[in-house]
Amino acid sequence: MKKNLNLILIFTAFLTQSFAQNDIKETIAQKSKAMESKVIAWRRDFHEHPELGNQEFRTAKIVADHLRSLGIEVTENVAVTGVVGVLKGGKPGPVMLLRADMDGLPVTERVNVPFKSTVTVNYNDQNTGVMHACGHDSHVAILMGTAEVLASMKNEIAGTVKFVFQPAEEGVSEKDIPFGADGMIKAGCLENPKVDVAFGLHINSQTPAGMIAYKAGPTMAAVDELNITVKGKQTHGAYPWEGIDPIVTSAQIVTGLQTILSRSVNLTEAPAVVTVGAIHGGIRHNIIPEDVKMIGTIRTLGREQRVLVHKRIKAIAKGIGESAGCEVDVNIVNGYPVTINDVELTKMMVPTLMASAGEKNLKEVPTAMGAEDFSYFQEKVPGLFFFLGGMDPSKNRSEVAPHHTPDFYLDESGFTLGVKTFCNLVFDYPALKNPETVTSSSKKKKK
Numbered sequence: 001m002k003k004n005l006n007l008i009l010i011f012t013a014f015l016t017q018s019f020a021q022n023d024i025k026e027t028i029a030q031k032s033k034a035m036e037s038k039v040i041a042w043r044r045d046f047h048e049h050p051e052l053g054n055q056e057f058r059t060a061k062i063v064a065d066h067l068r069s070l071g072i073e074v075t076e077n078v079a080v081t082g083v084v085g086v087l088k089g090g091k092p093g094p095v096m097l098l099r100a101d102m103d104g105l106p107v108t109e110r111v112n113v114p115f116k117s118t119v120t121v122n123y124n125d126q127n128t129g130v131m132h133a134c135g136h137d138s139h140v141a142i143l144m145g146t147a148e149v150l151a152s153m154k155n156e157i158a159g160t161v162k163f164v165f166q167p168a169e170e171g172v173s174e175k176d177i178p179f180g181a182d183g184m185i186k187a188g189c190l191e192n193p194k195v196d197v198a199f200g201l202h203i204n205s206q207t208p209a210g211m212i213a214y215k216a217g218p219t220m221a222a223v224d225e226l227n228i229t230v231k232g233k234q235t236h237g238a239y240p241w242e243g244i245d246p247i248v249t250s251a252q253i254v255t256g257l258q259t260i261l262s263r264s265v266n267l268t269e270a271p272a273v274v275t276v277g278a279i280h281g282g283i284r285h286n287i288i289p290e291d292v293k294m295i296g297t298i299r300t301l302g303r304e305q306r307v308l309v310h311k312r313i314k315a316i317a318k319g320i321g322e323s324a325g326c327e328v329d330v331n332i333v334n335g336y337p338v339t340i341n342d343v344e345l346t347k348m349m350v351p352t353l354m355a356s357a358g359e360k361n362l363k364e365v366p367t368a369m370g371a372e373d374f375s376y377f378q379e380k381v382p383g384l385f386f387f388l389g390g391m392d393p394s395k396n397r398s399e400v401a402p403h404h405t406p407d408f409y410l411d412e413s414g415f416t417l418g419v420k421t422f423c424n425l426v427f428d429y430p431a432l433k434n435p436e437t438v439t440s441s442s443k444k445k446k447k
Contacts, residue, residue, distance in 0.1 A: 024156060024427050025355065031149045032420040039145040039415045044115040046137035050104030050130045052121065053168030054080040054179060059102045059140060063165045066144050070151035072163070079183030085163035086193070087151060093159025093430040094196035097189075097381070098422055099181075099374060100136070100143035101169035107131040110406040124173070133408040135203035135390060140165060142201070142388075142418035149423050158430035160193055169373050171335075181376040190380055197345065197433075198383040199425050200374045201418055203390040206397045209414030211389035212357040212421065213365045216346040218270070219385055220339035221299035222306055223371030226274070227331040228253065228294040228317055230281075232324075237286035246292040247281055249324040253317050254279075254294070260312045270301035272309055273369050299369045301338055339375040342382035349384055352428040356421040361389075370403075388421075389414045 042062075051059055060081045067074045067085040075084045081102070108129030109117045119130040132138075147163050168180040178186045189195075207213055230250045235243025257274045265272045274296065281292030298313070300306040314330045321328030354362045365387070374385050390410040391400050401407035 021427070021431065024153075025424060027153065028149065028420055028423045028427070031152065032145070032416050032423065035145040035148060035419055036416045038148075039141045039419060040412050042144055043138045043141035043412065043415065046102075046140055047113075047132045048115040048117055050117050050119055050132045050137070051102070052106065052123070052130060053103040053170055053172040054174075056081045056102040056167050060165065060167070063102075063140065063144060067147055067163065070148055072147060072151060078189055079167060079179065079187045081167040082184050082187070082189070083163075083165040084184075084189050085147060085165075087147070087154055087157070087161045087163070089157025089159050089161070090155035091158040093157070094433060095160045095162060095193045096426055096429060097162045097164055097195045097198040097377065098143060098146060098426070099164040099166055099198065099200040099377065100139035101166045101180075101373075102136055102140050103168050103170050104130050104136065105133045105170055105404060107133040107404065107406055107408075109133070111409050113409075131406070131408070133405060134170070134403045135205065135408075135410055136169065138203050138390065138410060138412075138415060138418075139201065142415055143422070145415075145419040146422040149419060150426060153423075157426060159426075161426055162189070162193075162195060164189055166373075181373040185376055185380060190377070195381050197429060198374070198377040198381050199422065200372075200377070200383070200385045201388050201422070202372065202385070203388045203410060203414070203418070205390050205400055205403060205408055205410055207387060207389040208391050208393040209389045209411040210357065210393065210417060211361045211363065211414075212353050212417070213363050213387040213389075214341070214346065214350070214353060214384075215365055215367060216341050216343050218301050218338050218367050219341050220367070220372045220375070221273070221301050221369045222338045222375075223335040224298040224300075224306070224310070225333040225335055226276070226294075226296040226298055226313065227333070228276075228296075229291060229329045230294070230321060231291045231327040231329075232288070234290040235288050237288055240288055243288050244325045245288050246290070246326055247288065249321055249326045249328075250279060250281065250292040250294060252320050252324070253328070256316045256320050257313060260309055260316065264308060264312050265305065270305060270367070271369065272301070272305060273297070273299040274309065274313065275299075298332065299371065301367060336371045336373045337375045337379060339372045339385055340378055341384050342378070345382045345384050348432050349425060349429065352424050352432075353386060353421065356424050357417060384425075386421075388418045 072085040106123040109131040230246040232244035232246035276296040282289040
């Protein structure tokens with residue numbers, strides 16, 4: 001009889017908690033919807049005034065002022081322009097990090113919207129526009145909206161929420177200092193209080209608004225920067241035999257590098273990418289120059305694969321150069337590690353993603369070859385990084401511009417789902433991580 005009574009008490013406590021969670025989800029849905037116009041207005045303002053990495057002074061001030069207005073403890077100037085807000089819930093529980101990146105890109109916008117960016121800068125010795133061509137403006141606005149909803153419900157939160165507004169996810173020109181997520185971690189953003197779990201999102205211009213996509217395990221690639229200098233011997237373009245042509249040699253190197261992917265990497269296990277993004281050499285039509293410089297990007301999905309690809313790049317470039325009589329210098333700068341969603345955490349939180357978006361609007365996707373410095377957080381604590389739809393649902397993927405392009409465009413109707421999902425993760429994670437609290441509370445009631 002006593003055993004049956006215990007089971008009844010536990011079941012009753014479970015039902016009580018389930019009903020309470022449903023009430024909270026309904027409240028979150030209502031409050032998130034009410035935030036929609038604010039979130040869109042913030043996003044449009046940030047879009048019109050984009051700032052490059054470690055230069056997000058205006059954005060950071062708006063963020064910090066907003067968090068303070070909500071009664072959230074704020075620390076500014078973290079890793080140059082980063083902002084960290086701490087919201088302590090009314091109940092004991094874990095410390096949960098929510099992250100948004102703030103920086104724009106050196107891209108000149110072509111989209112004719114009322115809030116089009118007209119900002120210009122000199123970047124890498126070239127005049128260019130600045131644009132939020134990756135959606136970071138929406139990430140900031142969504143997390144600001146999330147902070148407002150959670151602050152209004154702080155007495156119901158089990159644990160502490162850290163709002164991390166991070167600079168320089170796209171990188172900076174001055175590579176000799178820690179920046180972005182790496183810089184914020186080294187500045188102590190995971191401490192005081194110590195973070196237990198991290199959640200991040202990235203909007204996607206080619207996923208329909210209203211949808212969430214995710215991937216357990218390796219989700220996005222490691223990224224490394226490739227720099228190659230090919231030095232030949234300058235001569236008149238009419239007498240190439242009197243010099244050593246670094247342009248022809250560079251062309252052969254570019255072609256040769258592609259054999260790494262087709263002949264050295266086991267593509268049945270994981271893909272890899274080696275892209276030469278720019279070649280600079282020469283100044284006149286009838287002069288063979290002394291040297292050529294190439295820059296590019298390397299994407300890999302595992303430690304062993306990363307080592308192999310780096311090794312083959314150096315061997316191929318130097319080998320081709322030697323055969324042509326050129327000196328070749330290869331410099332590879334390690335960038336962000338692989339973005340790896342903790343498998344157990346992902347499995348645990350998938351029902352929350354589904355409850356937020358709806359079963360038909362949640363999908364698991366293949367690994368992407370893009371890169372994310374959220375991976376630095378995931379190296380320190382279990383993390384879940386998911387993708388939020390930002391495409392007009394009436395369009396096809398082939399009809400819309402990809403990220404990092406002048407025609408990048410977002411459907412703003414998906415922003416509310418981002419706010420709702422972040423809030424649901426904050427409320428669901430403590431309950432799912434420690435389900436025994438239901439049992440213990442039942443025992444206390446019995447006593």
